[in-house]
Amino acid sequence: MERFFRKTTFFSILTALLFAGSTFHYARLAEDYSRQLDQRSQQAMSELVSELSQMDAALAKLRYASTPLSFQTISAKLWQSAENAKSAMSALALEAGALDKTQKFVGQTGDFAYYLLFSSAGGSGMSAEHRAALDSLFAASENVTLEIGSLKQQLDVGQLSYRSLSEDSDRSSGGDLSGGLSGIEQEFPEYATLIYDGPFSEHLNRQKPLLLEGMDTVSAEQSTRNAAAFLDIPVTDLQLLYETENDKIPSRCLATEDGRTVEVSNRGGMVFTYRDPRPIGVPRLEAEAAIKKAKTWLDAHGFTGMKESYYTLFDNTITVNFAYTQNGITVYSDLIKVSVALDDGSIVGMEARGYVMSHRSRTLPRPAISEAEGRAVVSSRLTIQSENLALIPTSGQNEVLCREYVCTDEEGRHIIVYVNARTGQEENIYLLVEDENGILTI
Numbered sequence: 001m002e003r004f005f006r007k008t009t010f011f012s013i014l015t016a017l018l019f020a021g022s023t024f025h026y027a028r029l030a031e032d033y034s035r036q037l038d039q040r041s042q043q044a045m046s047e048l049v050s051e052l053s054q055m056d057a058a059l060a061k062l063r064y065a066s067t068p069l070s071f072q073t074i075s076a077k078l079w080q081s082a083e084n085a086k087s088a089m090s091a092l093a094l095e096a097g098a099l100d101k102t103q104k105f106v107g108q109t110g111d112f113a114y115y116l117l118f119s120s121a122g123g124s125g126m127s128a129e130h131r132a133a134l135d136s137l138f139a140a141s142e143n144v145t146l147e148i149g150s151l152k153q154q155l156d157v158g159q160l161s162y163r164s165l166s167e168d169s170d171r172s173s174g175g176d177l178s179g180g181l182s183g184i185e186q187e188f189p190e191y192a193t194l195i196y197d198g199p200f201s202e203h204l205n206r207q208k209p210l211l212l213e214g215m216d217t218v219s220a221e222q223s224t225r226n227a228a229a230f231l232d233i234p235v236t237d238l239q240l241l242y243e244t245e246n247d248k249i250p251s252r253c254l255a256t257e258d259g260r261t262v263e264v265s266n267r268g269g270m271v272f273t274y275r276d277p278r279p280i281g282v283p284r285l286e287a288e289a290a291i292k293k294a295k296t297w298l299d300a301h302g303f304t305g306m307k308e309s310y311y312t313l314f315d316n317t318i319t320v321n322f323a324y325t326q327n328g329i330t331v332y333s334d335l336i337k338v339s340v341a342l343d344d345g346s347i348v349g350m351e352a353r354g355y356v357m358s359h360r361s362r363t364l365p366r367p368a369i370s371e372a373e374g375r376a377v378v379s380s381r382l383t384i385q386s387e388n389l390a391l392i393p394t395s396g397q398n399e400v401l402c403r404e405y406v407c408t409d410e411e412g413r414h415i416i417v418y419v420n421a422r423t424g425q426e427e428n429i430y431l432l433v434e435d436e437n438g439i440l441t442i
Contacts, residue, residue: 048092055141070428231260262274272356273351294318324359327364333354335354358393377426381409405419
């Protein structure tokens with residue numbers, strides 16, 4: 001009897017242990033699955049915010065497009081961004097119907113872009129009704145992008161949870177993703193009914209650095225000497241960190257004891273990046289004075305003929321984009337970024353990869369379109385502030401000479417319109433985003 005009791009006890013304990021182990025195992029599986037859902041939702045949310053921003057920019061540009069080629073290019077980008085946004089929304093772990101209005105808006109906007117693309121290709125112009133619809137879509141898009149962007153910020157800092165489908169989510173308090181989206185859906189902005197006939201990057205890196213063509217490969221010792229001369233320090237103050245062979249610009253990276261680094265191209269021995277990671281103190285320098293210091297520094301290091309364009313401010317540092325100029329023409333492919341510390345005006349960063357990849361001797365064509373003819377192409381909704389000749393990169397590996405018109409719209413925002421100086425077609429439209437952090441283009 002006692003033996004039977006011991007066996008029974010043993011099997012009871014064994015069963016309990018197996019049950020506990022099984023429970024722990026499946027709990028871990030559930031936790032891993034939940035974590036995977038979170039990660040997929042995080043990625044999908046980031047993609048959604050990015051694509052909505054791209055839609056917003058494309059809608060704004062379409063309002064000012066005035067030639068068929070420009071209509072087609074921007075409409076295609078709008079349609080593609082809408083399709084990508086739809087894919088991102090489908091990847092979110094949400095309750096059924098949580099994004100119905102947003103999905104409908106994105107789908108209709110993409111369909112409208114698809115219609116505009118093909119109607120323009122067929123020779124149809126933009127009607128007053130279509131322009132009114134674009135104005136309405138843009139207003140709604142700005143609102144939706146802002147709201148969902150704000151929601152993502154709350155998710156990023158932990159104020160909301162991605163686990164919309166978990167049983168312990170407090171949906172009544174709006175503490176999860178579905179709860180946050182429900183507020184956006186309830187207050188979704190009105191936009192015009194779309195009536196139409198249909199049912200519905202970026203400059204590439206070149207394959208080789210053009211500036212370095214024909215230059216000899218330098219030794220490791222010569223790279224070190226060039227880096228030391230660039231930093232104005234003894235050669236003995238530098239040590240090799242690493243070498244890269246598979247990059248488009250094979251190079252050596254050297255560093256000082258205080259953490260400053262430079263990259264020197266193997267061919268030609270040219271310093272094309274510089275970084276100083278020192279902490280930046282309280283800003284004492286205005287942006288205009290810092291830009292002048294950056295320009296003086298570039299001239300002193302052999303990068304002459306550069307003209308500042310746009311800048312950003314971050315962490316007490318200003319980063320200025322410079323473009324090369326030739327015969328008064330701004331060459332936007334040949335870019336150099338210079339970072340200036342606003343505490344003492346010292347240079348804490350330089351990145352000239354675009355310049356190394358693109359810069360070479362060019363024979364620039366004469367414009368066939370006069371300034372007045374180019375002005376006539378710019379939308380009547382824009383007020384032209386200034387005009388310049390510019391060589392801009394195309395979506396492929398080419399460049400095109402354009403007349404650059406810096407304009408303002410009805411709300412005072414700055415728009416840059418590029419008119420092909422040979423054909424008179426709108427080549428591109430950029431929106432200038434200006435705030436306390438600087439000026440960016442989209």
